[in-house]
Amino acid sequence: MTILGLHHITLGCSNAQQTVDFYTQVLGLRFVKKTVNFDDPGSYHLYFGDEIGTPGSAITFFEWPNAPQGRPGMGGTHHFALRVKDYDNLLKWKRRLTDLNIEVEGPLDRNYFCSIYFNDPDGTIIEIATDGPGWTIDEDADKLGSEYREPPAGMVVNNRDEERIAALTWPDPVPEIDAEMALLNGMHHITAIGADIQRSHHFYGELLGMQLVKRTSNFDDPTSAHWYWGVDGGKPGTIMTYFERDPAKTRPVQMGVGQTHHFAFAVENEAIQLEWREKLLQAGLRVSPVMDRIYFKSIYTNDPDGHIVELATLGPGFPYDEEIAALGTNLRLPPWLEGHREKIESILHPISVPKWRAPS
Numbered sequence: 001m002t003i004l005g006l007h008h009i010t011l012g013c014s015n016a017q018q019t020v021d022f023y024t025q026v027l028g029l030r031f032v033k034k035t036v037n038f039d040d041p042g043s044y045h046l047y048f049g050d051e052i053g054t055p056g057s058a059i060t061f062f063e064w065p066n067a068p069q070g071r072p073g074m075g076g077t078h079h080f081a082l083r084v085k086d087y088d089n090l091l092k093w094k095r096r097l098t099d100l101n102i103e104v105e106g107p108l109d110r111n112y113f114c115s116i117y118f119n120d121p122d123g124t125i126i127e128i129a130t131d132g133p134g135w136t137i138d139e140d141a142d143k144l145g146s147e148y149r150e151p152p153a154g155m156v157v158n159n160r161d162e163e164r165i166a167a168l169t170w171p172d173p174v175p176e177i178d179a180e181m182a183l184l185n186g187m188h189h190i191t192a193i194g195a196d197i198q199r200s201h202h203f204y205g206e207l208l209g210m211q212l213v214k215r216t217s218n219f220d221d222p223t224s225a226h227w228y229w230g231v232d233g234g235k236p237g238t239i240m241t242y243f244e245r246d247p248a249k250t251r252p253v254q255m256g257v258g259q260t261h262h263f264a265f266a267v268e269n270e271a272i273q274l275e276w277r278e279k280l281l282q283a284g285l286r287v288s289p290v291m292d293r294i295y296f297k298s299i300y301t302n303d304p305d306g307h308i309v310e311l312a313t314l315g316p317g318f319p320y321d322e323e324i325a326a327l328g329t330n331l332r333l334p335p336w337l338e339g340h341r342e343k344i345e346s347i348l349h350p351i352s353v354p355k356w357r358a359p360s
Contacts, residue, residue, distance in 0.1 A: 001275050003208050005231050005238035006187050007264035007312045008058035009080050011124055012070060014257040016044045016063045017351045018121050023048045023059065026100060028177040030356050031328035032318045037062050038293065041337050042347045050184040051358060053318040055266045056237045057186030062261060069123065070259025073251045074193055075306040077260040078243060079125035081188040083236050086130055087114055089181040093128050095170035107168055109155045110219060112137060123258035129188040135213045135234050144233065145212035151219045159219065182359040189239035190263050194305040197225040197244040203303045204229045204240055207283055218243050262300065262308035269313055270297050276311050294334050295320055328353055
């Protein structure tokens, strides 16, 4: 009974078409499902990912046109990160984004990977992170997370050299996303904010059984602990990280557009999911019944800071009700909402979805 890695992250957006345009045309993800929030069927639920929306690649959005602007804070996420293979491709992404007039911070050296940061149209902080060099740069594989690792002083100083960092970019324009730089390997990690790093470890490390792979500090705020948990030695796509912040000095999360509603970890199947549900109940946590999300089954709980945490099955997957070539082209509704299709379609604003073309 193990957590397999990240499954998806779900955020709020203000405008479905704007979100489709950004995540498909700017970032090159595939739009894999157009459906509705099953708990609020008058609003869209949009799914993006790799060619089939493999768990770990799925970035999803509820459309909340009248919601306030969200903001990071206690009990919320700070950002999510997408994967890129290496530093050269990270620089290509910086050049592509800046040429599109998107402000980019970085590249910054995070010791275990290098990153750039930018915002989507609703203000969501997105990081693109390289796969390496990895966690063993300062610890042996069999000792990961066993001791506090001080951020290297030289790296911290270099990350503050704004003029040098601003000059780091790819020399040529990058109008097209090729297969080398495509973000289709999915998420690298999700980073959230909590009040007590030991309490977070009790939930993620001890209760969920994820491996603590690094104890360090926030490289931009060395007074704040930053711990990482993952699976299989903390491979990209499995990683959950937390900044520890003083609750007396940190505002609570403002839920709204640009902020995460929940994030999900992958479990193998429904039988394993039921075992997890019983374990969480035995730990005294609130746990939802199993919810049929058509493309996976879900249970929901909360971590100690109030984040909504979902455990979702690997399947049946997004091709369940559409051919792979047609994913995302039509509004799909669960059987219990099909009788209301005409009313639902009259509420939703039509959106235009570009034809998928895999990077080459």
